[in-house]
Amino acid sequence: MxxxxxxxxxxxxxxTAAMEMERKAEEExxxxxxxxxxxxxxxxxxxxxxTELSEKESLIPFLEQAKLxxxxxxxxxxx
Numbered sequence: 001m002x003x004x005x006x007x008x009x010x011x012x013x014x015x016t017a018a019m020e021m022e023r024k025a026e027e028e029x030x031x032x033x034x035x036x037x038x039x040x041x042x043x044x045x046x047x048x049x050x051t052e053l054s055e056k057e058s059l060i061p062f063l064e065q066a067k068l069x070x071x072x073x074x075x076x077x078x079x
Contacts, residue, residue, distance in 0.1 A: 004077040008053050009035075010063075011043035011071045018047035024066045031055060038076050050078065 012018040022034050032051030037043055051059065053075060063070055 002079045004079055006053055006075050007078045008051050008056050008059070009038060009041065009074045009076045009078070010049040010051075010059070011037065011041060011045075011074070012047065012049075013044035013069060013071050015045045015047055017069045018045055018049065021049050021063075021068050021070070024068065025049070025062075028062065028066075030059065030062055032059075035078075038074075038078065040076065041074055043071055 010021070012021065018034060025032060030051075032049050032055065034047050035050045037046050037048045041048070056073065
């Protein structure tokens with residue numbers, strides 16, 4: 001049985017920004033993946049980036065350096 005645990009979720013204003021995150025993260029081997037936006041979060045587009053909470057410290061500089069336009073980060077209990 002799968003269990004929920006806290007994950008870091010990054011939201012984006014546009015689908016284009018979310019897809020650019022996916023492309024750049026793959027190039028730089030940043031762990032995570034795009035997911036449908038969890039229902040408890042309201043954001044500009046229907047996609048979000050999910051990764052482990054432990055990645056937060058390295059993810060913020062990556063987002064800034066890659067000039068990715070993100071909206072917010074949340075800690076959500078997900079599968």
